[in-house]
Amino acid sequence: MLERIFGGKEDRDSTLKELNKVIDYLSVAKADCNAALESGDYNRQQKCIKKICELYDEFNRLSINYLQFIALDNDPQTGLDEEENLIKNNRSTETFFAAFSLDVDDVTTQNNLNLEIYKAFFLFDLQKYRRALKSCESILEVDDSKDGIWTLKGQVLFQLGNFDDALDAFDSAIELEWHNVKAWIGKGLTLQAFENYNDALDAYETALEIDENNTLAIEGRDLVLSQLSQVRDESCGPGESLSEDNKSKPTIGLPSPDKESPQISDKVSFDKLPSREKREKRVFKRPFVKKKDDDKPKGFACVAGMLELKEILTRDVIKPLQNPENYKKFNVTIPNGILLYGPPGCGKTFIVEKLAEEVSYNFIKVPPSKIGSKYIHETSDNIAKVFTEAKDNAPTILFFDEFEALVPRRESLGAEGQFKNEEINEFLTHLNNASNHGILVVGATNQVNLIDSAVMRAGRMDKVILVPPPDPEARKELFRSRLSKVPQSDDIDYTKLADLTDCYSSSDITAIIEAAGRIAGDQELDEINMDLMTHVIENQRPSISKSQIKSYEEFSHLERK
The missing domain is CATH 3.40.50.300 (P-loop containing nucleotide triphosphate hydrolases)
Structure with missing residues (x-):
């Protein structure tokens, strides 16, 4: 397996050829399955479905291997393009599965998750941080136990200047996997951005406890120690000025051999470096990730x-x-x-x-x-x-x-x-x-x-x-939908409300219900009833006149439906 992964461009091209063959076979197999369905040949259809499932498993395996090759070749734009093509093929097969009511949710979800993970890393390499953040959040909504994705999210947030959320993300990664060196280094960098050099030093030293030869952790620790030494020099006493060397500002940033790191202020409020044992530890909880509400209509x-x-x-x-x-x-x-x-x-x-x-x-x-x-x-x-x-x-x-x-x-x-x-x-x-x-x-x-x-x-x-004003049936549904969110009496007649509101727009209907709610609140009513709704409609004219509606019919020749 290691030889295959690190085999270079030849193996990458070979995997791509295999992948394209599988995609072609999938298309043929799906066409055969549809033909079997139309002819009523149930046995042939079942064989085709079995073949498609086997090909789909092979597609999953090869697609992930292929993206591994691209990642190792450090070719993020190609990786992103290929990943998007793979997702399109993936969606096509999922649609086929759904049409035949095949229960493959676990398989398709896991494959989509793997593809989304590569997408997040490729986007980060391309410095498309907002899109990378969106990918990270999509992954964590499905599975929030991946410390590597929490680390990547922290790095993305750091680049976007959102240090509070970046710090929470790094701590989430550490909570899941204490030995995550990248998360400790990211935490140290973020704490430097907050000018909290004591805790930043803790983070770098912890990273070095895990990997004592980590160059980034060593450089980060030395930078913080230098800064703390500068702070002691600043607080020597009144009347003393800093040397030119001490006026230089330290730099921080996510590790990158090609880019200079951004600068931070050197203003701090403590006078001396306490011993490590006396430094106060910060305790963080993993941020709450809101799960998707699949039952909510959309x-x-x-x-x-x-x-x-x-x-x-x-x-x-x-x-x-x-x-x-x-x-x-x-x-x-x-x-x-x-x-x-x-x-x-x-x-x-x-x-x-x-x-x-x-x-x-x-x-x-x-x-x-x-x-x-x-x-x-x-x-x-x-x-x-x-x-x-x-x-x-x-x-x-x-x-x-x-x-x-x-x-x-x-x-x-x-x-x-x-x-x-x-x-x-x-x-x-x-x-x-x-x-x-x-x-x-x-x-x-x-x-x-x-x-x-x-x-x-x-x-x-x-x-x-x-897009004309809502018709009677649409008005009826609008009243039903809006009123379902507030206390209402059993005497509400949606058909009558629709008849009373000819020429009323969608926003007019929303305004009617809000006005009824205000009156109900003022009068301390338990619910909105039909009499109240009728009263509000009688006193609230539509925002659109019949002549205005008719004027739009003059442009019917422009329509292309």
């Missing part, structure tokens, strides 16, 4: 009504992502961009957030204030930065609220048209390539007629969809 299960919009998004986005092989052969991909338009308060932002949950994408909301600038060219730079952020965190839904402010009609612009033209072109450049980088661009607007025509064409905003 995605479209949280969206009341909007049946047509959910159907469109399921057809054009969710299914192609869940079953890529079925669509890839027809050269079908997800839309490059989606534009939702309609009256305010009807749930455009909410359903995009739930779409991100449904497809397990990251969600980045971009209000106009995040991009706009009074300085020439800076808005264009901000647009580029937003797309770079989305690319670094891909797969991502990049959501632009008040879309018309970002890409207004150029023919209606005045003196600032030259610079706005530059900004729109910058946006279009990134939009054209968004889907290639795992980015789905979604815009929302209340004024679709003010958006530049170049943005609206197919191939850019491929789908243009009206």
